[in-house]
Amino acid sequence: MSWLNRRVRGFRLVDLVAFSILAVLILGVYLAKTIAGGERARIASVERQIGAEKARIRLLQAEVSHLEQPARIERLSETYLGMGPVAFRREAGVEALPELARKPLTPPAKPVEATPDPTILAPAEPPAPLAAPTQVAAR
Numbered sequence: 001m002s003w004l005n006r007r008v009r010g011f012r013l014v015d016l017v018a019f020s021i022l023a024v025l026i027l028g029v030y031l032a033k034t035i036a037g038g039e040r041a042r043i044a045s046v047e048r049q050i051g052a053e054k055a056r057i058r059l060l061q062a063e064v065s066h067l068e069q070p071a072r073i074e075r076l077s078e079t080y081l082g083m084g085p086v087a088f089r090r091e092a093g094v095e096a097l098p099e100l101a102r103k104p105l106t107p108p109a110k111p112v113e114a115t116p117d118p119t120i121l122a123p124a125e126p127p128a129p130l131a132a133p134t135q136v137a138a139r
Contacts, residue, residue: 006013066072077083092100
């Protein structure tokens, strides 16, 4: 008798081997799909994080462009540093640079004093307590 025709508990051995291979394949496909589903979830999570970071980058770039506006910097330099535009009489051409390099530096006419921003130094005050507790009307 050949091993192809041999019977085990009423089933041919070839049928049992084929059924076992089929069961292993089904289990392997199920495990592969389960693992792929977990990977898909992780990829979606990373893509959401990337989208959130891109939005945060756009927000920070907008903030930087606001903070770097020349009009804002000029206003802050005038307010806090006492700086202003250079007078025409203070401008020098290329031919005057050697002469200016030989002159000693003179201190500014008035000392510049930085005034701190009062909104930064002021302590936050707690809100005033309510006079009487509020009541919610019953329905």
